[in-house]
Amino acid sequence: MAPFASEQVPDAPPGERRRARLVTYTAVVVLLTAALLQLDAWPMTAYRLFSSVRTADGVSLTLWAEGVDGTRTDLRPAAGEVLGMTTHLYRQLEDADPAHARELVDAWLGLAGMRPADVSQVVLERTTWRMDAETREKHETGHAVVAVVTP
Structure with a gap:
């Protein structure tokens, strides 16, 4: 075996790639929706994690x-x-x-x-x-x- 030989990693089956994309896209959509609608449902928040609550x-x-x-x-x-x-x-x-x-x-x-x-x-x-x-x-x-x- 050569000292710097790269190993070939087989590609994931099409079903796994599709599932990975679906999970990624869903997570991004949920995060963007929480930010745009100012939702404060943990763990999806409107970026107020390190701020105090502001009331009147x-x-x-x-x-x-x-x-x-x-x-x-x-x-x-x-x-x-x-x-x-x-x-x-x-x-x-x-x-x-x-x-x-x-x-x-x-x-x-x-x-x-x-x-x-x-x-x-x-x-x-x-x-x-x-x-x-x-x-x-x-x-x-x-x-x-x-x-x-x-x-």
């Missing part, structure tokens, strides 16, 4: 620093800042023990360029809102204080 109602969390002089500073970061990578930790603040809550708050204040000595308290607030279907404007429907931490 929503909730947002805001972290406020209240200065010793009574001023309130929004600690939410601008898009792309390092502080923006930690907003998922806001939910931990609600159930954190006091020492851990102070660590989180001190870190957020440091990232925001604020000294803990200049802050009387940090407040985590939950705001609910509803979006108007016609104007696409958000209207706040409620506020609730989730956690208050003294740095």
